[in-house]
Amino acid sequence: MSVKEKKFKKKKLGSYPFVSVIFSITLALFVIGLFGLLVILTDKLTQNIQENVEMQVFLNKDLSNNEVTKISKTLSSKDYVYVKNEIPQVTTITKQEAAKQFIEETGEDFVSFLGDNPLRDVVVLKIKPEFHLSENLAEIKKEIATIRGVYEVTYIENLVNSINENLAKISVVLIGFSLILFLVVAILINNTIKLALFSQRFLIRSMQLVGATSTFIQKPFLIRASLYGFISGVLAVAILGVLLYFANTKIEGLSELQSNDKLLILTGIILVLGTVVGFISTFAAIKKYLKLSLDELY
Incomplete structure (x- = not known):
C-alpha cells in the first residue's frame, strides 16, 4: 500500500498572485490611458479650430497690384x-x-449684368x-484698419x-475629471496590491522573528x-495601440487628430505611473504590516 504524500507549495518572500494583480492594474492604466488619448484628440481638434480663425481685410478699389502685394507683405x-x-x-484673394x-458657385455672371x-x-x-481673446482681436482689427489702402476689417466676433x-x-x-480619474x-x-499582500502578512512576521531587517523584507516585494x-x-x-489602430481604420480623419510626440509622452506616463504607484503602494502596505502586532495580523 503506497503512502500518498501531500505536497504543499512553499510560499516565497515577495510572491503573490500576479495574474489578478496585473489584470487589475492593466485595467486601471488602460482607463487612464483611454482618457489621456481623448485629451490628446481633443487638444488637436481644438488646435485645428483655433488655427482656422480668420480675419478678412477688404482693400480700397483703386489700389494697384503692387500696393495690394505690399499690404499683404x-x-x-x-x-x-x-x-x-x-x-x-x-x-490674397483678388x-x-x-x-x-x-460665378462658379451660383452660375450667375453678375459682372456681365452689371x-x-x-x-x-x-x-x-x-x-x-x-x-x-476678444480684446486682442479688437486691437488687431483697429491696428490693421490704420494701414493705408485698407477699406474694412472683419471677423466673426460671435x-x-x-x-x-x-x-x-x-x-x-x-x-x-483627470484629477478624479x-x-x-x-x-x-493601491487596494489591489494591499489585497495581494494580505496573504503574505504572516510570512513577513516570520521573517521579522528570525531577525530579518525591514529593508531585506521589503526589497523583493518592491522589485516584484x-x-x-x-x-x-x-x-x-x-x-x-490595438484599439487606436482599429479606430483609425473605421473613423475617417481620426489619424489627423493624433500627435506622435504626445502619444509617446502618454506611453511614458502610463509605464511610469504603473511602476511608481505599484512601488509606493507596496512600500506603504509592507510598512503597515511590519508595525502590526500578532493579534492585529489576525
Missing part, C-alpha cells in the same frame, strides 16, 4: 499672424478671383491662438467668443511590484 510680418511650416498664413468663384466687378481685393489672415467660452469650459471639465486609479491599484506595474503598463499601452 506688411500683414505677413505681424507677430499675431499664424505661421505654419515657417510660412505666414496670409492669402476681386477677379472672387468674382470667378462666385458691367463692372463691384467686389474688392481681400487679404485673409489666420490669427495665432494666443491672440484669440463665433470667436463662442469658441473661447466653450474651450474654457472643456478645459475645466477635462482637468477636473487619477485619484480613483491610484486608489484602485514595480515589475508587475511596468508589465501592466506595457499591456495597457498595447491594448490602447
Whole structure:
C-alpha cells in the first residue's frame, strides 16, 4: 500500500498572485490611458479650430497690384499672424478671383449684368491662438484698419467668443475629471496590491522573528511590484495601440487628430505611473504590516 504524500507549495518572500494583480492594474492604466488619448484628440481638434480663425481685410478699389502685394507683405510680418511650416498664413484673394468663384458657385455672371466687378481685393489672415481673446482681436482689427489702402476689417466676433467660452469650459471639465480619474486609479491599484499582500502578512512576521531587517523584507516585494506595474503598463499601452489602430481604420480623419510626440509622452506616463504607484503602494502596505502586532495580523 503506497503512502500518498501531500505536497504543499512553499510560499516565497515577495510572491503573490500576479495574474489578478496585473489584470487589475492593466485595467486601471488602460482607463487612464483611454482618457489621456481623448485629451490628446481633443487638444488637436481644438488646435485645428483655433488655427482656422480668420480675419478678412477688404482693400480700397483703386489700389494697384503692387500696393495690394505690399499690404499683404506688411500683414505677413505681424507677430499675431499664424505661421505654419515657417510660412505666414496670409492669402490674397483678388476681386477677379472672387468674382470667378462666385460665378462658379451660383452660375450667375453678375459682372456681365452689371458691367463692372463691384467686389474688392481681400487679404485673409489666420490669427495665432494666443491672440484669440476678444480684446486682442479688437486691437488687431483697429491696428490693421490704420494701414493705408485698407477699406474694412472683419471677423466673426460671435463665433470667436463662442469658441473661447466653450474651450474654457472643456478645459475645466477635462482637468477636473483627470484629477478624479487619477485619484480613483491610484486608489484602485493601491487596494489591489494591499489585497495581494494580505496573504503574505504572516510570512513577513516570520521573517521579522528570525531577525530579518525591514529593508531585506521589503526589497523583493518592491522589485516584484514595480515589475508587475511596468508589465501592466506595457499591456495597457498595447491594448490602447490595438484599439487606436482599429479606430483609425473605421473613423475617417481620426489619424489627423493624433500627435506622435504626445502619444509617446502618454506611453511614458502610463509605464511610469504603473511602476511608481505599484512601488509606493507596496512600500506603504509592507510598512503597515511590519508595525502590526500578532493579534492585529489576525
